[in-house]
């Protein structure tokens with residue numbers, strides 16, 4: 001770990017000011033469960049840490065208005081056990097419950113979760129020097145060095161959204177659920193305040209996989225909002241992993257359904273563990289509208305979600321696994337009573 005300066009501002013404005021004054025190498029830090037980890041691996045080398053955890057009120061959870069609002073500092077565990085979230089939006093509660101471990105969820109914030117970096121083994125197992133090629137080339141860690149996963153061990157890599165430069169999977173569960181539910185983030189930065197759809201927070205890797213998020217330097221997430229919808233009742237986050245607990249998704253699906261009698265009137269479907277960013281599946285959503293949710297229709301929707309999939313050498317299993325994960329999620333959600 002390299003030396004760094006440390007500041008603990010009391011307001012979002014002070015935090016942005018501290019970030020701007022610190023200049024290149026500044027990073028915000030919240031729960032620290034990802035950033036400290038990457039610093040110890042010598043993959044991240046911030047020169048200035050702006051700790052936002054002393055900002056009062058930025059951990060508030062508000063569920064009484066026409067939308068849910070989660071302050072960026074609310075912990076994953078606090079949001080997961082909120083009674084309104086747990087009752088009316090199981091997709092959100094389950095995405096949080098099924099992530100990491102209880103100890104991590106107690107520390108980790110719902111804002112920091114959105115900006116975690118990939119768990120691609122080649123990204124995390126470099127030389128320890130982010131500016132060199134190291135043991136394994138990684139365009140995300142050392143731009144221009146190449147991608148060892150392409151032609152290498154690609155069992156965990158993406159089948160959607162990858163490029164010739166990067167196939168790393170977007171690791172988070174929570175961003176997938178938020179993408180399905182049309183959530184937005186409230187951002188404060190040097191240029192003022194703005195709102196960004198969660199789905200627009202993530203870049204495709206293209207030729208620049210080291211640029212992962214659309215936030216400008218110094219922009220800080222202060223809150224997350226989710227429009228209220230009756231579809232929340234018929235929703236689920238279905239996560240498939242190599243072991244049943246404490247593991248990242250190899251395939252996941254966040255779904256929510258509006259039903260008109262026994263027919264789907266609107267579907268929300270997003271995928272995790274299979275794509276380079278949280279992945280909305282409009283092909284599956286369109287296929288479901290007006291249909292009775294039979295097992296065949298659910299599996300057809302799953303296959304539609306993966307129509308553009310492109311597998312490597314060892315990750316072809318994700319295409320059928322992912323389709324069946326969507327189908328199972330749809331069946332679980334449809335079985336929930338309003």
Ligand SMILES: Cc1cc2nc3c(=O)[nH]c(=O)nc-3n(C[C@H](O)[C@H](O)[C@H](O)COP(=O)(O)OP(=O)(O)OC[C@H]3O[C@@H](n4cnc5c(N)ncnc54)[C@H](O)[C@@H]3O)c2cc1C
Nearest residue numbers: 030031032033034035099100108109112113115172173221
């Ligand atoms: C062993 C292990 C297993 C895990 N398993 C899972 C899993 O199964 N599913 C899953 O989804 N996650 C998993 N995680 C990741 C975990 O959920 C994240 O580490 C956590 O959510 C990050 O939140 P944090 O507050 O600790 O972020 P930090 O580590 O503090 O920050 C993460 C990033 O966000 C930035 N940041 C933080 N807050 C803000 C803000 N308000 N505005 C702007 N930038 C900000 C930081 O600069 C940093 O780049 C796992 C982590 C570990 C260590």
